Amino acid sequence: MGKGYDDVFTVTKTNHAVKHPGSCSCNLSKQYIGSVSKIDQICSSPVMEEEPKRLDVLPELSEEYSKELEVAVRAVQMACSLCQRVQDTIISNTGSGTNHRQVQSKDDNSPVTVADWSVQAIVSWMLSECLGSQNVSIVAEEDVQNLSKVNASELLEDVVETVNQCLAEAPRFGVQKPKSALSTSDVLEIIGRCNSTGGPTGRFWVLDPVDGTLGFVRGDQYAVALALVEDGEVKLGVIGCPNYPMRKEWLSYHHRYHRIISKLTPPTAETWNKGCVLYAKTGSGKAWMQPLLHANKMFVWPNQAKQVSVSSIDNPALATFCEPVEKANSSHSFTAGLAHSVGLRKQPLRVYSMVKYAAIARGDAEVFMKFARAGYKEKIWDHAAGVTIIQEAGGMVTDAGGVPLDFSKGLYLEGLDRGIVACSGATLHAKIIDAVDASWGSSGL
Ligand SMILES: Nc1ncnc2c1ncn2[C@@H]1O[C@H](COP(=O)(O)OS(=O)(=O)O)[C@@H](OP(=O)(O)O)[C@H]1O
Ligand SMILES: [Mg+2]
Numbered sequence: 001m002g003k004g005y006d007d008v009f010t011v012t013k014t015n016h017a018v019k020h021p022g023s024c025s026c027n028l029s030k031q032y033i034g035s036v037s038k039i040d041q042i043c044s045s046p047v048m049e050e051e052p053k054r055l056d057v058l059p060e061l062s063e064e065y066s067k068e069l070e071v072a073v074r075a076v077q078m079a080c081s082l083c084q085r086v087q088d089t090i091i092s093n094t095g096s097g098t099n100h101r102q103v104q105s106k107d108d109n110s111p112v113t114v115a116d117w118s119v120q121a122i123v124s125w126m127l128s129e130c131l132g133s134q135n136v137s138i139v140a141e142e143d144v145q146n147l148s149k150v151n152a153s154e155l156l157e158d159v160v161e162t163v164n165q166c167l168a169e170a171p172r173f174g175v176q177k178p179k180s181a182l183s184t185s186d187v188l189e190i191i192g193r194c195n196s197t198g199g200p201t202g203r204f205w206v207l208d209p210v211d212g213t214l215g216f217v218r219g220d221q222y223a224v225a226l227a228l229v230e231d232g233e234v235k236l237g238v239i240g241c242p243n244y245p246m247r248k249e250w251l252s253y254h255h256r257y258h259r260i261i262s263k264l265t266p267p268t269a270e271t272w273n274k275g276c277v278l279y280a281k282t283g284s285g286k287a288w289m290q291p292l293l294h295a296n297k298m299f300v301w302p303n304q305a306k307q308v309s310v311s312s313i314d315n316p317a318l319a320t321f322c323e324p325v326e327k328a329n330s331s332h333s334f335t336a337g338l339a340h341s342v343g344l345r346k347q348p349l350r351v352y353s354m355v356k357y358a359a360i361a362r363g364d365a366e367v368f369m370k371f372a373r374a375g376y377k378e379k380i381w382d383h384a385a386g387v388t389i390i391q392e393a394g395g396m397v398t399d400a401g402g403v404p405l406d407f408s409k410g411l412y413l414e415g416l417d418r419g420i421v422a423c424s425g426a427t428l429h430a431k432i433i434d435a436v437d438a439s440w441g442s443s444g445l
């Protein structure tokens with residue numbers, strides 16, 4: 001483990017740059033990071049006979065946090081591919097009585113699946129492999145205890161198989177796969193390694209392997225979210241949204257699902273016909289979106305990315321607001337009253353997971369509000385990546401008192417004032433914050 005970034009990625013850059021002259025019409029030498037054999041298949045230009053020379057990290061990768069961002073995007077792309085496969089299996093097994101192997105309940109009754117642990121393993125492996133395990137510290141949602149229990153042996157078997165299946169596809173993402181399959185103890189070790197508790201100093205990654213697990217098991221929206229925090233500040237964020245639909249209207253799929261649940265078969269990964277990975281570096285003023293890498297396609301960095309920006313709507317009457325699907329996670333009655341008071345006319349868009357952050361960054365919605373019950377402490381992995389992506393796309397995220405979220409206090413957003421308000425711009429944000437204050441006293445929250 002821990003070969004380091006250059007060892008994992010530059011073999012192919014070096015080979016390609018050497019084999020293909022500067023005049024090569026395929027123009028892959030600076031753009032393509034993939035397996036040598038695939039490059040050779042794609043490019044038919046004559047091979048140059050000269051001594052290999054090593055390329056340094058590509059110019060765009062020498063900027064601060066660029067290397068980390070690239071590794072993070074690859075890790076999330078791999079994780080999304082894994083999740084799609086597991087979600088399809090779960091959905092096709094629904095009703096067959098075999099899902100207990102893949103979906104379990106945690107002590108707080110929330111669901112956790114084979115995908116949650118497997119993604120945690122894959123991201124932990126990728127970060128350690130590419131950045132060096134001694135440099136990587138990870139705060140992540142899932143712990144290894146439940147998975148190591150004697151009665152979880154079938155589940156653990158499924159996780160190890162899912163992880164190895166995903167790693168076998170690593171070359172598609174421009175990453176060398178391990179020489180041999182990971183053993184059960186390797187997998188437990190890489191999951192258990194995500195044991196950082198965050199805090200105000202140093203560098204740590206923040207991972208929600210499957211955010212919106214409830215949406216995931218229901219065949220609906222979910223996200224994979226990864227952020228890098230340094231000295232208490234988020235430095236970059238990546239969100240994978242495997243089911244982000246082609247048309248924003250389809251984000252509210254679950255409305256249909258619940259209305260005609262008995263008749264409707266949830267869609268499989270292919271029929272959503274979509275999926276994206278959003279990412280941003282803090283302070284860059286830019287947020288980007290890549291399509292999800294579908295089967296048989298190779299990862300190309302960063303050419304396929306498109307810049308995204310928030311919507312310019314600042315009139316509440318025209319705005320769309322999103323909130324959690326479950327009223328146990330956020331007060332629907334409070335946000336309904338507030339929406340009415342500011343003149344929001346549209347029905348709330350209830351979407352699972354950090355896809356809500358993605359929707360605002362992409363300009364598909366203007367407001368996201370979450371007001372959890374008193375006493376619930378928001379976790380940093382549910383927000384870190386989303387906050388930075390919205391902000392870099394031009395939006396604004398604070399608590400209900402207008403204060404930026406503080407990721408320096410450990411696992412939780414300590415000191416959060418009432419709830420979270422994310423908006424596509426400062427004008428709308430100010431209106432919502434004022435309305436929270438006006439409605440709060442009579443809310444009973
Ligand atoms: N009681 C309560 N109140 C508020 N928030 C809670 C609560 N319980 C859990 N969670 C966290 O909410 C995460 C899911 O948020 P969503 O916005 O996707 O909610 S919803 O499923 O759409 O209702 C969910 O993330 P995942 O566990 O990753 O799915 C939890 O971290
Ligand atoms: Mg979550």
Ligand SMILES: [Mg+2]
Binds near residue numbers: 116208209211212213
């Ligand atoms: Mg989760």
Ligand SMILES: [Mg+2]
Binds near residue numbers: 110111141213
């Ligand atoms: Mg969870």
